[in-house]
Amino acid sequence: MAAANEGSQRLRWLSVLVCLVALSAHACHATAIPLSGMYGVLVTPGYPAPYEDDRDLQWLITVPEGFRVRLYISDFDLEPGTMNCDHDYLMVLSGNDTLGKFCGRAGTRDAPGDRSLTSQSREMEVRFHADYSNVHRRTGFRAHYVAEDIDECEERDICNHFCHNYLGGYYCSCEFGYSLHEDNTSCEVHCSGNILEATSGVITSPGYPIAYPRRSDCDWLIRAEAGYVISLTFEDFDVEDHPDVKCPYDALSIKQDDERLGPFCGRQKADWPEEVKADKRIEISFVSDASGANRGFRARYSTAGKPCVALDVPANGVVSVSNTTMGHNATFSCERGFRLVGPAQRTCLASGQWSDSNPVCEVVTCESLVDINNGQVTVDDETLEWGTEAVYYCDPLYELRGSDTRVCQVDGEWSGEEPSCVAICGESRTPPRNPPRRRIVGGREARKNSWPWAARISIRAPNFGIDGIQCGGSLISETWVLTAAHCVTARRTAIFGRVVPADSVSVTLGIHEISDTKGEVREVSEIVRAPSYDAASFDADVALLRLAQPVALTNRISPICVPDADTFRVGSDYSLYEDEEFLEEAVAIGWGETEPGSTSDFLKEVYLPVIDQSTCVESFEGRAQEGYVITDNMVCAGASEGGRDTCFGDSGGPLMLKDRVLERYHAFGLISWGEDRCAQEGDYGVYAKVGNFGTWIRQITQM
Structure with missing residues (x-):
């Protein structure tokens, strides 16, 4: 389109030049008629009347950018001329090019005929010339023009990728990923x-x-x-x-x-x-x-x-490397029984050297072991290299819980868990007297030191209605004593059921006679009763006393075993007798009354049949209003014929059964309550069933 403008300017200057050189004198005197619409009509003056002689007309047609001019001649009647139409003529020009020069009548050789003429740009010049004379009168011509859109995309290869034509112009576009150059035709990336x-x-x-x-x-x-x-x-x-x-x-x-x-x-x-x-x-x-x-x-x-230098393999070690170029790693490991000291990996650096320094393989050793409480440990190799065995031993009166041998492993850790030495329970260095081959009436003095867990408990709490009361108990560890909860419970009406102060209670261990001055006396720092204890009914009549200072275990002082709920089943392998007749007999101990108002100076023992639960319940049936109620936390023992029983002052002491497999005594029951008169025919003593509280006892005491 810019080229069309330039052509128009050249056309005008050319017309001036022609006039100056007098090559076309009639063109210089032509009447110029400008046309700029999208369409228009061109006719000779007076058409269809004959045109005048000696006339020159010039139509300058200009259409908008992006269009060109198409000229249609619908009627034509001019004076015929020679081959060059040198008399009257119609000339059509586009820029410097002559599109046609016509003369004569329609249908003759030099007439335009039915064809149309198209400009090369947006401008077209139409010239009409009539000379000075015409033999015959001629009507001239009639023509019209229209602005025709130029399809630049079709006619010219102007766009690099895509060309889009529209009326009066065109534009270029590019494929995805490209952008149009500032020339608006090229695509660039x-x-x-x-x-x-x-x-x-x-x-x-x-x-x-x-x-x-x-x-x-x-x-x-x-x-x-x-x-x-x-x-x-x-x-x-x-x-x-x-x-x-x-x-x-x-x-x-x-x-x-x-x-x-x-x-x-x-x-x-x-x-x-x-x-x-x-x-x-x-x-x-x-x-x-x-x-x-x-x-x-x-x-x-x-x-x-770049590859790094070769690596040294450590003694007793292995190095793994698949690529020795920069950024790759070499991995070190040791043979079995050796430990890597130093970096497990080295990296090839840009300098061609490996990072860090080479590790070494040292024989695996384990950490030193310390003696365990109440025991010691020995090793078969003081270097503690892997494979070393450590053997654990316990002091007298203690036994090992866990494996007695640990081995230093290849990972530098000792095998297994560290064992512990726990007090041996339910065993006496002085065997108790043999159970009687026949039933005996009442109790008998126990053999001295045969029941080393026996504890005598004194409570002096006058403000709580207890002053000088004596109860029994059982040592279950170096710091805990098991007894009946009612022994440490207030009896005064106003504060009934409250636990007495711990500092009002003392415990004596390792004695046979009450007057023995060689016993170990301990104050109590804490009293813990069973959570479900009922002071009115004596249900769950179990309490624990924490000693202010632990006691050392000796032949005179050692703990009894604490059973679980299923440890003893009456009629099972647990009994004091081999005879079928006595499969359900237990033994109770204490310093309580042997007759009204008279306590024993010596620790006594009595063997009592354990009564099955249904018989126990039936024996107290109908006496609930008197406060006699048997619960699942209670068990009965005693002779139906009377004469054997525990009594006042024995409360809290143990009712014991021996495990015939391990030959160890367990606190099967705790002396709890009974009839006001002891050892009467048809009456049974009632004991707290310790097995029901085994889990709770272990939680409190951490045994």
Whole structure:
């Protein structure tokens, strides 16, 4: 369209020039008629009347940008002339080109006929000339013009990718990933500033393998870490070249570290860049001009590290390494029984050296063991190297809980858990007297020190209605004594049921006679009653006393065993007798009354049949109003014929059964309550069933 404007200007200047040189005198005197509409009509003056002689007319038709002029002549009647129409004529021009010169009548050789005339630009000039004379009168001509859209896309190859025509113009667009150049016809791709830091990859010209775009200006920078080598290889190469000049159109250039290579162009193997290697970086530049249709190039790059020096293998060790180039690791390990001292891995550095220093393999040893409480440990190898055995022993009156042997393992840890020495329960260094071969009436004095867990408990709490009360109890560990809860419960009406102060209670251990001064006396620091204890009914009549100071275990002082709920089942393997007749007899001990108002100076023992639960319940049936209620936490014992029983002052003492398998005594029951008169025919003593509280006792005492 700019070209059309330039043509119009040239036409006007040409007309002036013609006048100046008098080559066409009638053109200089022509009447100029400008036309600028989208369509219009041109006629000779007076049409259809005959036109006058000696006339010159000039129509200058101009249509909008993007259009051209198409002229249609519908009627034509001019004076015939020679071959050059040198008399009267109609001349149509477009720029410097003459589209036609016509004369004569329609249907004759020199007339325009039915054809139309089209300008090359947005301007057309139409000239009419009549000479000085006409033999016959002629009507002239009638013509009209229209502005016709120019399809630039169809007629010219002006857009690089896509051309879109519209009325009065056109525009260009580009494929996805490209943008329109500032010339509005070329498509360019943004392919500069590419930084590649991956260890490998592929580089191609834009659009490869389709022809790369014109006016491309691309660059790639391949960078590698220190210690790596970059390698660049071309797999395909087709860049526009010239037979005589080195890469004047499109070119690829390479900068290898600080050295420049290229430019490169062409398509023959000899034209390709050879393999390029660099220590730090490779720069690739590619430019193309405004023409050409070559497919471009494809190149592959990779990086590889420089190898490090050989590694020393540590004695008694192994080194594993699959790649000795930069960034790769060497892993160290030791043979069985040895421990790695130093780094488990070393890394190949850019300098070609390995990081850190070589580790060493030392024989595995375990940490020293300390003696356990109430025991000791011995080892068979003082170096404590792996394989060393440690054997644990316990002091007298203690037994080992856990394995007695631990081994130093290859991981430097001792096998198993550390054992512990716990007090042996339910065993006496002085055997009790043999159970009577027949039933005996009343109790009998126990053999001295045969019941080393027997405890005498004194309570002096006058404000709580208890002053000088004596109860029995059983040592169950170095710091805990088991007794009946009612022994340490207030009896005064106003505070009935409250626990007495701990400092009002003392415990004596290791005595046989009450007057024995060699016993161990301990104050009590804490009293813990069973959570479900009922002071009114004596249900759950169990309490624990924490000694202010632990006692040392001796032949005279050692604990009794605490059963669980299923430890004893009447009629099972647990009994004091082998005879079937006595399978359910237990033994109770205490310093309580042997007759009304008289207590025993010596510890006494009495063997009592354990009564089955249904008989126990029936014996107290109908006496609930008197306060006699048997619960699941109670058990009865005693002789139906009377004469054998526990009594006042024995409360809290143990009713014992022996495990015939382990030969150990357990506190099966605690002396709790009974009839006011002891050892009467048909009456039974009631005992707290300790097994029901075994779990609770262990939780409190941490046994």
